[in-house]
Amino acid sequence: MAENSRNIFITGAGFSASAKLPIQDKILREMMSPPSDDILSYDPEPESIKFLIAYINVGLYLLKNYTSIDSTEQSDLFLQYKKDEMQVTGNSNRLADRYVQLQKIKEAIRQALIESNIQISLEDVFTSFDKSYQTKEYFHQYSYHTADDIKEYIIRLFVYYFCKCGKQHSYDNQDYLDFCEYIRTIPNVSIISTNWDVLVEEYFIRQKITYNLCLNEPYFSKRGSSRQSKKRALNLIKLHGSINWVKCLNCGTIHIVENKQCGDFLFDDQKPEKCGTCQKAIENGCLLQSQIITPTMMKSINSQLYNNLWSAARRDLRAAEKVTFIGYSLPTADFELRYLLHQSIPAGIPIDVVLYHDDDPDQTEKDNLKKLLPEKRYRDLFAKNKLSFYYDGFGEYFRRAISK
Numbered sequence: 001m002a003e004n005s006r007n008i009f010i011t012g013a014g015f016s017a018s019a020k021l022p023i024q025d026k027i028l029r030e031m032m033s034p035p036s037d038d039i040l041s042y043d044p045e046p047e048s049i050k051f052l053i054a055y056i057n058v059g060l061y062l063l064k065n066y067t068s069i070d071s072t073e074q075s076d077l078f079l080q081y082k083k084d085e086m087q088v089t090g091n092s093n094r095l096a097d098r099y100v101q102l103q104k105i106k107e108a109i110r111q112a113l114i115e116s117n118i119q120i121s122l123e124d125v126f127t128s129f130d131k132s133y134q135t136k137e138y139f140h141q142y143s144y145h146t147a148d149d150i151k152e153y154i155i156r157l158f159v160y161y162f163c164k165c166g167k168q169h170s171y172d173n174q175d176y177l178d179f180c181e182y183i184r185t186i187p188n189v190s191i192i193s194t195n196w197d198v199l200v201e202e203y204f205i206r207q208k209i210t211y212n213l214c215l216n217e218p219y220f221s222k223r224g225s226s227r228q229s230k231k232r233a234l235n236l237i238k239l240h241g242s243i244n245w246v247k248c249l250n251c252g253t254i255h256i257v258e259n260k261q262c263g264d265f266l267f268d269d270q271k272p273e274k275c276g277t278c279q280k281a282i283e284n285g286c287l288l289q290s291q292i293i294t295p296t297m298m299k300s301i302n303s304q305l306y307n308n309l310w311s312a313a314r315r316d317l318r319a320a321e322k323v324t325f326i327g328y329s330l331p332t333a334d335f336e337l338r339y340l341l342h343q344s345i346p347a348g349i350p351i352d353v354v355l356y357h358d359d360d361p362d363q364t365e366k367d368n369l370k371k372l373l374p375e376k377r378y379r380d381l382f383a384k385n386k387l388s389f390y391y392d393g394f395g396e397y398f399r400r401a402i403s404k
Contacts, residue, residue, distance in 0.1 A: 005321035006188045006235075010341075011195060014327020014356060018175045018395065021165050021197050028120075030161045031059065032113050048267040049095070051160065052102035054153040059109035061150045065140055066125070067116035074112065077105045095269075123333065126151065126294040155290050156266050159243045162197050163262040169199070171206055175395030180207045182398045183234070190235040190316040194328065194337065196243045196292045198262060200236065211236045214312035215254070216304070237313045239337065241292035241305075249289055251278035254305060266290075301336060310340065317344035324352040326394045329359065329374040330381065338381060347384035352397075360391040 056078055063071040081101050129151040132139040139147050180203055183189050191200065191211075204211050211234045244262040246255050255276060257265070265273065265288070273288050274281035281287070291305060301310055317323075323345055330338065345351070353374070357363070361370040370376065375389055390397050 004188075004319055006190045006316050006319045007183075007186050008317060008320045008323040009183075009189070009191045009326060010323065010328055011191060011193045011200070011326045012328025013195060014329070015193075015394065016195055016197055016199055017327060017356075018173055018393070019165075019169050019199050021162060021169075021199060028062075028113070028118060028122075031055070031157070032110055049098055049102060049269050051157075051267040052099070052106050054156055054267070055106050056102065056109060057150055057153050058157060059106070059113060061142070062118060062120070062125075063109065063112055063116065065128075065142075066120040067113075067118055069112050069116045071109070071112060074105060074108050077101075077108070081105065121295075122154075123295040125154070151294070152286055152289070155292060155294065156286075158196070158292070159262070159266060159290050162243050163264075166197055166199060166202070166262070169202075171202060175393070175398075176200075176203050177207075178395055178398040178402060180204070180209060182401050184209070185402075188233050190237065190313075190320075192237045192239060192313050192316070194240050194334070195238070196241060198242060198244050204234075204236075209234065213238070213256075214309060216308045235312065235316060237309055237316070239293075239306075239309055239313060241290075243290065243292060245291040245305075246288040247291050247305075248275035248278060248280070249287055250275060250280040253277040254291065255288070295333075314340060314344050317341065318346065320345055320349055322350050322352070324354065325378075326354045326397075327356075329355070330377045332377070342381055345382070345385070348386070350386045350388065351378075351382055352388050352390065353378055354390045354394045354397045356393055357391055 056074075060071055060075055060078065063069050063074070081098075084101075085098070128139055129147050131137075132142070132144045132147045136144050138144070142150070176199070183191075193200070201211070203209075214235050214237045242256075244257045246257060247253070248255065253275065265271070272281040272283045273286070275287060293301065293306070301307070317340070332338070355374060359374050361373050361375050364370060378387060378389075
């Protein structure tokens with residue numbers, strides 16, 4: 001292997017499947033989960049009011065715009081709650097009553113979502129948000145400002161649900177341990193991820209594998225212990241952002257939150273949101289904005305943060321000696337990433353594609369169905385590369401690689 005050549009691993013949602021993290025389109029299932037398995041049952045804050053308000057706003061938006069369910073009763077209850085709050089502002093003794101009111105509204109909305117059997121793609125939801133804001137138009141009865149607020153609520157729910165599932169993971173899954181063992185054996189590793197979760201970082205921390213997030217270091221601050229150095233060989237490039245990255249809307253600083261605190265501060269009723277750099281704090285509203293690229297047909301990567309990340313990915317891809325895709329279906333909606341891959345991956349180098357049994361075209365004899373599976377998209381995009389496909393999952397793939 002040449003000194004500057006790199007072993008590239010590109011991970012998609014399927015890479016997090018073994019940890020049972022919710023993929024983007026399964027977030028609605030989390031919203032409809034019963035109270036016994038509800039996010040409100042876990043600490044740090046006992047039944048966060050901020051979380052309930054976010055849930056209710058998102059739930060009402062989905063019911064009104066993507067179901068045939070009449071949500072007038074739930075909307076009226078929430079409107080009455082807000083009127084009551086305006087009259088008793090500053091009364092700390094009202095906390096328990098406020099929670100009871102909101103919990104009843106939230107449960108009514110959850111039941112309505114179940115009854116509606118909602119199946120909307122979140123890509124459609126976020127594309128509507130982005131289009132409304134870009135054109136400064138109303139989306140049904142929602143102004144583009146209100147729709148943007150709903151979008152922020154959904155993103156915060158994303159972060160909270162992902163963090164909840166991540167904290168429940170035991171970090172002893174053999175698939176990920178084999179992955180960690182394998183990458184120790186090869187030089188100059190770059191992992192380019194489309195995922196938001198902090199699963200791989202936490203495994204690396206526990207396995208004492210150092211990594212570099214390839215951020216422009218003067219542009220961000222690190223809370224807690226440092227685990228990154230430009231001199232280290234393993235690059236971890238998260239193209240779509242991360243659930244533990246937040247941006248201060250006052251000073252623009254990117255903060256990387258420790259994994260164990262990830263998500264907690266977004267719905268903390270006891271503390272205001274505060275920037276550790278400029279020290280600005282607000283009691284209500286959003287000061288710290290989660291840095292993730294949402295599933296939308298109108299993806300925007302035109303910011304300092306994403307320019308840094310995509311440039312780092314382009315640099316490493318051009319130096320690739322081998323590329324391994326793990327759990328990534330190469331969807332046509334990811335046109336920006338498809339362009340980056342097609343433009344940057346050298347012709348002729350080997351590409352391994354690691355997927356699951358459901359993606360195997362040999363499972364069907366119908367040509368029209370074969371064309372819808374990922375293998376067709378890979379062969380079309382990388383016609384000048386030597387492609388190998390594996391459909392037993394990444395755990396088995398790396399166990400075989402280790403044993404060689």
